[in-house]
Amino acid sequence: MNEQESAATPSGPPQRLALIHTGGTIASRPDPAGQGLTPQHAPPLPGLPGVTVQTHQPFSLPSPHITPQHMNTLRDLLGGLKDVDGAVVTHGTDTLEETAFFLHLTLATDVPVVLTGSMRHAEEVSWDGPGNLRDAAQLALHPQSQGRGPLVVFGGDVFDARTVTKVHTSAVDAFGGYPGPIGRIDQGPDGPAVRYFAGPEPRPLYAPRQLDARVEVLYAYAGWQGEGYAEAEQRADGLVIAALGTGNLPPQLLPLIQATDKPVVIATRTHAGPVLPVYGYPGGGATLQRAGAIPASFLNAHKARLLLLILLSEGRSVPEIRQVFAGGLF
Structure with missing residues (x-):
């Protein structure tokens, strides 16, 4: 842990920020050997008057x-922070949404935590890292x-x-997700202007002692007859299927789901919207639910996987898992 201090403002004591670097594009530069971009240097925080910064780097990895x-x-690092008013995590963008959701499900702290990164690296003239990092710090310290x-x-x-989900592979505004942002931070003449469009909502917290479950994701497509399903079901403790539309599958999957006693969660491969088990044809969502499948509500497949992994690691039964997903309170 490193610590630096900017001059305190006359109006009060310094605010205290934990800055946690994990790698990603925001820390990347072209490799000197010409092998492509690699994480190399944690980005500096643009000067914020009156802010004391603790810097941590538990690892430096590309997000894949x-x-x-x-x-x-x-989660353990953030949960153990003391004497800080906010925390920022820099992270690669490919799996940032999964880390954010995992922390959403498991992190018990009153300290605001904000994740950010960049789509462009530090040697590009349009590097978006410093602005995102400044915004994240100001947001984490905002009451x-x-x-x-x-x-x-x-x-x-x-x-x-x-x-939140990554909606573009390369654009600077790569993050979105229905129904959209819940707030906005802009840099005005008098400092940052923070506006939230929605109030805080309750969230359940889970505390798995270890993450020892195995959950795999399968992706549905036109003409899928279940290739790969049996192998995944055999080696995994639970499955998530990114299904079609409101949560429908080709008819060949119905008997496969009926035959397993492991949890099978049905998400959607569609960009947005909930799983709605309304169709009664073989493989339709209603028949899958009657066969024992568990609708994922509005969670996409990779977030549903994390929730299922956590629940299985806690030793939850299939009926208990079904109840959690049915409740829709994530």
């Missing part, structure tokens, strides 16, 4: 290398950020960890 175990390390759980900020837009 992040695992639930790394997320758990972050209206209390009680909201982990947040994500990119390009001034503030997102809830439950619904």
